Amino acid sequence: MPAVSTLRVAHQFLLPQHTLSRLVYRITRSRNRFVKDRLIRWFVRHYRVDLGEARDRDPAAYLDFNSFFTRALRPGVRPLAADPETLVSPADGRVSEFGTLDGERLLQAKGRAYSAVDLLGGSEQRAAPFRGGAFLTIYLAPCDYHRVHMPQLGTLRESVYLPGRLFSVSDASSRSIPRLFARNERVASLFDTPAGPMAIVLVGAMLVGFIDTVWGGPASYPYGRQPRVRRYPDTNAQAPTLARGAQMGHFGMGSTVILLFPRGRVEWAPALETGAPVRVGEPVGRRVGGAQGSAA
Structure with a gap:
């Protein structure tokens, strides 16, 4: 180092x-x-x-x-890519890393990788659909719009609050702190989609101890010490289905969004580059192949 x-x-x-x-x-x-x-x-x-x-x-x-x-934007300032097969960016920010998982491992920064099992709370079952799959990590700077949106249509199946540290998620931290995203406080949401299972992980950071979801109010239960799991449908709530481009949550301050998809279900856009800026609604990839699971 x-x-x-x-x-x-x-x-x-x-x-x-x-x-x-x-x-x-x-x-x-x-x-x-x-x-x-x-x-x-x-x-x-x-x-x-x-x-x-x-x-x-x-x-x-x-x-x-x-x-x-957590301000809202004026209608029309983040138009969705027209092709419904296109995956759209869930957030305004900068592409930190993207690519293919090496088994269950995904890239954090050059020379550093971490486990999807660790990212998703130590559950082999949660991580199994994404083995060898595709991932995209987007860093949100303080100046960015901080609401997070759906890359595609999805029906929520599980939402998990995972307590942890609150390290900065800056470039220097990503290069230096092992397993950074799997150590920080985070909320992992798993959906059924036309491309199969999809995970959206909202990662907290220094001074960012509050994450909100549209289906359950404050999801990060600030400064909790125990994981909290909610599966859908349950006895008290139907599984929410969110449209492509719909808001799914927001950060109380800025941080990182990580997307996971199964192997062979997603192709990243040729123009996507590490370090490139992205905005909500812009194309970042597209669905390919048959779906392993679909939105209800």
């Missing part, structure tokens, strides 16, 4: 990650105008946020910083 990278990430092992995230959680939900208006305006300037795309363009219109951070 290069010395510079080591210095950039070593302090994270010493920081009280969850305590800091709890503090940020409270500050970002303050409705004190003095606090929230100044924080929002500073953030817009510092990160060059394009509020022209937002449904509410006035920084003072938001109840708190979290409402601003």
